[in-house]
Amino acid sequence: MDNLNVLDIFKALSNETRLNILRWLREPEKNFPAQQAHLPKEVSIEGGVCVGDIQEKVNLSQSTVSHYLSLMQKAGLLEAVRYGQWTYYRRNEETLAKITKFINEEI
Amino acid sequence: MDNLNVLDIFKALSNETRLNILRWLREPEKNFPAQQAHLPKEVSIEGGVCVGDIQEKVNLSQSTVSHYLSLMQKAGLLEAVRYGQWTYYRRNEETLAKITKFINEEI
DNA sequence: ATCTTATATCGAATTAATTCGATATGTCAA
DNA sequence: TTGACATATCGAATTAATTCGATATAAGAT
Secondary structure (H helix, E strand, O other): OOOOOHHHHHHHHOOHHHHHHHHHOOOHHHHOOOOOOOOOOOOOOOOOEEHHHHHHHHOOOHHHHHHHHHHHHHOOOEEEEEEOOEEEEEEOHHHHHHHHHHHHHHO | OOOOOHHHHHHHHOOHHHHHHHHHOOOHHHHOOOOOOOOOOOOOOOOOEEHHHHHHHHOOOHHHHHHHHHHHHHOOOEEEEEEOOEEEEEEOHHHHHHHHHHHHHOO
């Protein structure tokens, strides 16, 4: 249980906005409009939402949101997929599962 | 899921010392010497360790440790039982169980 | 009553997180 | 190749967390 940095994960989770982003990304269709409107039909980034859509919902500056997403990615909570000029972020379920396990077994 | 303040919990967990305290309190007998030496035989605070013992292990100032324990208690991660001049802190398993549930079901 | 010991609280210094606007980078379209 | 748009990074201001030593409180022992 050491490829996951628990402290960084908990830090990332201890902010309301970041927690919300994670929750919203559980159901992107429900929480974000215009799903993947920039992607051609044949491309699909399952569960991914671009920074702009997240920023609009979050209502913080573009730089702050970008920074937050990057933090969450470094913590392993999100993964980023770039398509053209867009970056799509989606949940990294593997890490989420690992934290649960970690809390249960080690904390 | 609203009597638990998730943000305060994650904040409390995002510090190495505090995380360690929680882990050590899983097995107090193993991690702290002189278990409940101040208590008379007929009194037992199941799983509880007094501030002094925790402070010794943590190696931070008395005031810092006291502050940390209080933070964790307010977050619901620990509960405090006072006996005489000593305060015994022990894990609050209920909250721990709730966070796991929260992560699984809501995050 | 006084002294000691355990813990809590206060005030302050230092370090880290939050958040922004400005700017840089990278990509697509004309 | 220039312009427009999406995102990332930088530098700085503000706010919050960390941590300490000093002091307060509370209980037990003399």
